[in-house]
Amino acid sequence: MPGFSRQEQGWLSNLVLAQRGKLTKMRAAFEDDPRLAALAFCLRLAVIFHRGRRPLKLPRMKASRKARVFRLEIDGAWLTDHTLVDIALDQERDQWTSVGFPMEIERS
Numbered sequence: 001m002p003g004f005s006r007q008e009q010g011w012l013s014n015l016v017l018a019q020r021g022k023l024t025k026m027r028a029a030f031e032d033d034p035r036l037a038a039l040a041f042c043l044r045l046a047v048i049f050h051r052g053r054r055p056l057k058l059p060r061m062k063a064s065r066k067a068r069v070f071r072l073e074i075d076g077a078w079l080t081d082h083t084l085v086d087i088a089l090d091q092e093r094d095q096w097t098s099v100g101f102p103m104e105i106e107r108s
Contacts, residue, residue: 011036014026014040015039015040015043018036018040019047020047022098023040023095023099024099026040026099027099027100030099030101037099037101038065038070041070041096041101041103044092045072048085048089049085051084056082059078060075061075068100068102069101069102069103070101070103071105072103072104072105072106073106074106074107075107075108076108079107089105090105
């Protein structure tokens with residue numbers, strides 16, 4: 001990957017690895033660099049919301065992290081209308097819990 005330092009290449013390769021699937025493969029990398037976990041969290045949410053590859057009117061939402069806990073605030077009525085996204089977010093919460101970074105979903 002010309003143009004990227006070795007460190008940047010490492011980050012990019014870890015992000016690509018973390019974008020989908022089980023997160024247990026990323027446990028050691030997240031322990032070494034919790035910033036990588038935050039970047040992966042954002043990328044994985046983007047993948048979930050863009051899953052259908054078609055325009056989707058997204059609700060107002062807020063993602064945050066405090067210590068090792070990720071939090072997503074999202075409109076509960078929107079999730080009720082978009083059940084596949086709701087199910088995917090519940091599964092995502094389980095993945096983050098499995099690597100020691102609990103994810104809270106607040107449906108407002």
